Amino acid sequence: MRSLSEIETAVKRASRAVGFSWGNSEEVGKSIRQLELFGLQGIKNLNKYYKDKASKKFEELNLICETNEASLDAYCPVVLGISFLDQIKSVENFNTIKFKKIAYPVIFLSFLSRASEISGKKIHVRFDQNEILLNLNVNISSNFLKQNIPEFANDIEIKFINNEDNFNESGME
């Protein structure tokens, strides 16, 4: 079995080899490491994505708005994820962030999980029929753990959840 550190290094080098900058490759390494830690298929999906990337053109979104629709086949989950992390201070103020067409959404999820930790808020993600709760990069809950994660998501909706107690004051007495 590979250690998480080996996974991170291998992913970093593979990402560089497919053309991402070193800095972006470091981000992918960190994110896929986190997915594998949570038991999600990070390496498997990234490997498929990098093979697809050689023959298909994916759209790179650098500025995230409340509603975003890819004009090409799909958004690149890596560039989208890094943009999301970088713009976390602005996107966390949106009520709902919507995306249309993301390739390999599980790769994007890994960045969202880290975004949840940075913003200090849980993030709720809905894509197609799937629902996921990203809990401050500590864990990921979803309603499809036993299924394979789809390689394409058509409609994605993201909401930051404000921190609130799930009990009232009398519950503390």
Added chain:
Amino acid sequence: MSADEDKYFNIPTNRTTNELKDIIRTRYSKILKINFDQKENYQNFWFISKNKEEPRLADRFEEHGSELEQPLAIARDIKKLYEKLLSVKDNLTIAQFLSVNSELRHVVRRAFIIEKFPYSEIQDNTISKNIVPIDMLRLKLSFFGALKFDPRSDKWLRICMFQGAPLPNELKNYDEQWVYKTIN
């Protein structure tokens, strides 16, 4: 010997290009004086060996493979970052800067890490013609407890560890300065 660098892995993208420039001027002042237009200052490159997956040094003008260079030319890349920062507005956020300069992301991260950990970086030109890798190796090994360095070339050396250290039956009463007494 440990530091929680992971805590600072995420780039603080809400900070400004002006702040980043200040960090570079403060922490990399000597690096900024290096002229990377001179061949001898970027003569070497680092790559990873296929068999042992260890860093190796090669001459970029005599050997193939510099396009696969590892991101270990920190001095050169920091200077490139600084020069880029001089050409953009002071009040850009780092997020805005990175959206069009992703090739500099690895050094932006390092600059923000060195702000917190001043000793996190080798303050020298690691790709210069005059680089002596064994200097870095000795520094690293000394942190692991190596003593009595025996250089075999400028790229590798033999060491001795824990010679003169107290034995288990001497641990109740031993000289805490033993390490310094065994160096010579």
